[in-house]
Amino acid sequence: MSNSTKLDIQNLNAWFCEKHALKNVNVKIPDKEVVAVIGPSGCGKSTFVRCINRMHELIPGAKASGKALLDGVDVYGGMDVMDVRRKIGMVFQKPNPFPNMSVADNVVAGLKLVGTHSKKELAEIAEERLKSVGLWEEIKDELKKSGASLSGGQQQRLCIARALAMNPEVILMDEPTSALDPASTAKLEELVKKLKNEISVVIITHNVSQAARISDMTAFFYLGELVEFDETRNIFEHPKNPLTERYITGRFG
């Protein structure tokens, strides 16, 4: 099942001041698959994901060491940090569209703010990306409205469209459905499954059954360590580590 490796993370360590938040993590994220990241609160899931697009280091006192090779190029050294974040998109727990921009402008915000695209190109990209997240039919008459006027689930898909508009190679999602209602969650899960036709997806989730439903591979973190990383089927049917088994069966965390 494993394709070639998209993102090769080697000996990744992260700290918040003195606190060692991530301990020597090694993971190979495959190309065009969905990797779920699970584990109890405070286990380092978010830190792990934020190390990949170098957002961890923005917190005062935080630092990271190790390598994260995107197609063989280290995001810590081989690339400009802005390029890293353009190639590795991110979607957050709380939908965060820009309230000062229209729906259409939100989708192409990244390109509009730093790129040199013409108005026509931007409009085309906006339409294409809204279609790929399944929002186009719902909101094509409301493109001029504020991004913040949509419902929560629509806002979250808008944020995904905004990340996709940068043509990323990997998209990171930090509990993207935890603020959404069940119907919106279902739509978003469908979208995640569809996305892997194009790019790699790393998705943090508190919902173990969501990990089972949508991911190809699952990583289980506990106290800053990567306890187990395997195909999702193996993790859920034959976990090697007793901690993993206890977590996925809901006995702690």
Place this chain on the structure above:
Amino acid sequence: MDILSRRGRERLIKYICLLLTVLAVVPLLWIIGEVVYNGVSAINLEFLTALPAPFGESGGGIGNAILGTLIINAMASLFGIPVGILTGMYLSEYDRTSRLGSAVRTVIESLSGVPSIIFGIFAYSLIVLTVRHYTAIAAAFALGLMMIPLIAKATEESMKIVSNDIREAAIALGVPKWVRTTKIVFSIAKGGILTGCLLAFARISGETAPLLFTSLFSFYWPIGIDQPMASLQVLIYNYAMSGFQNWVIKAWGASLLLVIIVVSINVIVRRFAKPKYKAGV
């Protein structure tokens, strides 16, 4: 606690708030009413466009003072608004925690409490004493300095309340910090910043003390920004104290005009800067 007493208390609080609001608004309306009542008879074309008549003669106008106030306020805004906004931006986006940041913050907060006459004396000793004559530049400098703390504080607070989620969204898109600061955070905070600028403008439009030390007054049309210049504030001060009926009426007219200028600039700026989207931060 039965429900009626709770409702009663609810209503009591509401009416207390209403009463206090009325108490606050009545003197304001009174002042405006008084200014309009006494000032409106003074206003005519000659009043708006002519030079002041010599002491003891009737007629004449305050055209030079209107123009002078507009020039001085414009120069002060040209200096105070950019410096104030950039200072606030620095405090909110670039330096929230360091010693320099908190030192700047303390200075800004103390400056906004400094009496205006101090700004006047400062500009007087720095500029007027150096060039050895009264000058409108010194007036604009003093008033601009007064605007900075007000605008910086408003900018800092308005930008600070923009949610960090929004900043993270921009970071994750690979948007450089200066673009994020100017095109996203600043743009979202624009309403609050604009309010701060307008308040600062209104405040300096009423200041007389700094002008007495700097631009002083002139009975002629402004001929250069490095010369003494007439202003509505100083004109009101001089005329109101003169005891000469023609001038006292003109002081009322000038007061009314000052109110009209501040209010209309407020309305015009707000009309042009109407936010595209009403959605919250």
